[in-house]
Amino acid sequence: MNERAANGRRASVLAGLREFLYGMTGHEFARHAVATRASLETLFMVTCVGDMIGLPVMPPYYSLRLLPFVVPEIATWKRRVLRERQFSDEHDFELHGV
Amino acid sequence: MATQTHGEAPARTARTPALAVGESLAQFFSKHPERRYVMFGGKGGLGKTTFSAATGYWLAQHGKRVLVFSVDPQASLSDIFQMDIFGKGPVKVMDNLWAQEIDADRHIREYQDEVRAKILDMYGLDKVPDEIEDYIAAASAEPAMEESAIFDSVVDILSEGDYDYYVYDLVPLGHALYYLSMAKVYDEWIGKITHLREEMREYEEVAARMRRQKEMAEDQILGELQYIRTRINAASRILTDREKTAFFFVVIPEQMILLDTRKAAELFARFEVPVAGYIVNRVLPPELADDRAPAYLRNRIEMQRGQLAEIDRGFGKTVLARIPELERDVTGLPMIERVAELMYGDGASP
Ligand SMILES: Nc1ncnc2c1ncn2[C@@H]1O[C@H](COP(=O)(O)OP(=O)(O)OP(=O)(O)O)[C@@H](O)[C@H]1O
Ligand SMILES: [Mg+2]
Numbered sequence: 001m002n003e004r005a006a007n008g009r010r011a012s013v014l015a016g017l018r019e020f021l022y023g024m025t026g027h028e029f030a031r032h033a034v035a036t037r038a039s040l041e042t043l044f045m046v047t048c049v050g051d052m053i054g055l056p057v058m059p060p061y062y063s064l065r066l067l068p069f070v071v072p073e074i075a076t077w078k079r080r081v082l083r084e085r086q087f088s089d090e091h092d093f094e095l096h097g098v
Numbered sequence: 099m100a101t102q103t104h105g106e107a108p109a110r111t112a113r114t115p116a117l118a119v120g121e122s123l124a125q126f127f128s129k130h131p132e133r134r135y136v137m138f139g140g141k142g143g144l145g146k147t148t149f150s151a152a153t154g155y156w157l158a159q160h161g162k163r164v165l166v167f168s169v170d171p172q173a174s175l176s177d178i179f180q181m182d183i184f185g186k187g188p189v190k191v192m193d194n195l196w197a198q199e200i201d202a203d204r205h206i207r208e209y210q211d212e213v214r215a216k217i218l219d220m221y222g223l224d225k226v227p228d229e230i231e232d233y234i235a236a237a238s239a240e241p242a243m244e245e246s247a248i249f250d251s252v253v254d255i256l257s258e259g260d261y262d263y264y265v266y267d268l269v270p271l272g273h274a275l276y277y278l279s280m281a282k283v284y285d286e287w288i289g290k291i292t293h294l295r296e297e298m299r300e301y302e303e304v305a306a307r308m309r310r311q312k313e314m315a316e317d318q319i320l321g322e323l324q325y326i327r328t329r330i331n332a333a334s335r336i337l338t339d340r341e342k343t344a345f346f347f348v349v350i351p352e353q354m355i356l357l358d359t360r361k362a363a364e365l366f367a368r369f370e371v372p373v374a375g376y377i378v379n380r381v382l383p384p385e386l387a388d389d390r391a392p393a394y395l396r397n398r399i400e401m402q403r404g405q406l407a408e409i410d411r412g413f414g415k416t417v418l419a420r421i422p423e424l425e426r427d428v429t430g431l432p433m434i435e436r437v438a439e440l441m442y443g444d445g446a447s448p
Binding site: 033034036037040041043044058059060061062063064065066067068069070071072074 | 206209210213216217220221227229230233234237238240242243245246247250280284287288291294295297298301302304305318319322323325326329330
């Protein structure tokens with residue numbers, strides 16, 4: 001029930017976003033999508049291989065299954081997350097919205 | 099057949115008083131032929147392996163093809179069947195009966211190698227990058243790695259074999275409960291990650307369309323996530339399937355054990371493990387308590403009497419058998435046969 005509510009909320013946020021983006025130029029639109037995609041990527045990496053930076057989320061047996069697919073992202077991702085972490089030391093890493 | 103080797107054992111222990119119950123273990127199997135995943139759970143050392151072996155023996159004797167398997171690194175099936183079976187796949191013990199002990203460490207090592215091979219193949223490398231290698235090592239050192247690897251191999255065993263019955267000599271309760279509780283959490287997580295991945299894909303699609311790029315290849319990660327989810331669910335279903343699973347709690351007539359068992363049973367109920375019944379082990383025959391018996395023995399029998407009454411009050415008709423204390427450890431087929439007779443020797447057949 002909770003999850004469904006959350007999914008519903010997310011869906012409507014997405015729909016709203018799409019409407020908003022409609023008003024943008026194609027270029028802005030694409031850039032925004034790429035940026036959003038990048039931050040989702042960070043979140044995704046945290047959930048898959050978060051134990052690399054001390055945030056275990058997936059059962060390790062199965063995170064190994066996903067590892068081959070995220071190999072290229074690992075280097076840049078780790079650097080990005082650790083950099084962001086230094087900036088916001090008092091705001092602990094946010095996982096709640098996932 | 100095996101009966102003549104009973105020579106060295108004293109006369110059969112006198113029967114314990116009849117139970118105030120309706121159903122016996124044998125009747126349970128005869129009434130529920132579809133419950134083919136049989137498990138014995140309970141605190142350490144109470145008799146799970148003994149009852150698993152005896153149940154396998156009895157079912158096999160009645161013409162059912164049975165696999166008794168264990169994930170216990172102590173190799174306790176090797177001990178009880180007096181055969182070296184650890185890590186050897188299903189080994190035939192007698193007609194219709196196979197035993198298997200999973201070598202979880204080896205399973206994990208082989209799995210790591212598969213992951214490495216996949217990485218080399220996907221990116222055309224000849225060496226796994228150090229950073230990735232470190233990660234594989236760190237992930238494999240976590241205790242949760244062993245739990246999830248074990249349950250994953252149990253899924254393989256149950257889905258690949260073609261036995262009539264699978265008797266799962268269960269690791270102590272804590273492990274099963276740990277896995278069940280984690281399975282729910284993991285399932286939710288994976289649901290969320292899958293959703294996140296789908297969202298990422300949507301954005302990527304938008305970006306690709308705006309940039310007039312070609313259609314994306316199918317997202318393999320989504321496929322993996324779905325696969326992982328089915329595995330985790332299959333593993334917890336093994337423990338919670340009402341139609342196919344028969345879970346028996348093993349207890350002994352001792353206060354601490356009964357308290358712990360009651361707590362565990364409550365947790366199991368919360369995770370919807372269908373408990374089929376209780377088996378009381380190591381019951382001292384009350385007729386030993388005559389005047390010539392040493393005081394400590396009379397006291398123990400007296401204490402057990404109280405606990406047995408407690409068990410009947412607490413578990414009532416779900417107590418399916420009482421097994422007496424035997425004069426020696428249960429190892430080898432003749433002793434296993436004897437336990438099977440004590441558990442199931444009342445006429446009904448599976
Ligand atoms: N009724 C009995 N009479 C005498 N010995 C018994 C009886 N039941 C079990 N035993 C012995 O008690 C010991 C422990 O039994 P078993 O190995 O079956 O317990 P377990 O629950 O599988 O233990 P673990 O939790 O370590 O796997 C064994 O040596 C077994 O032979
Ligand atoms: Mg055992």
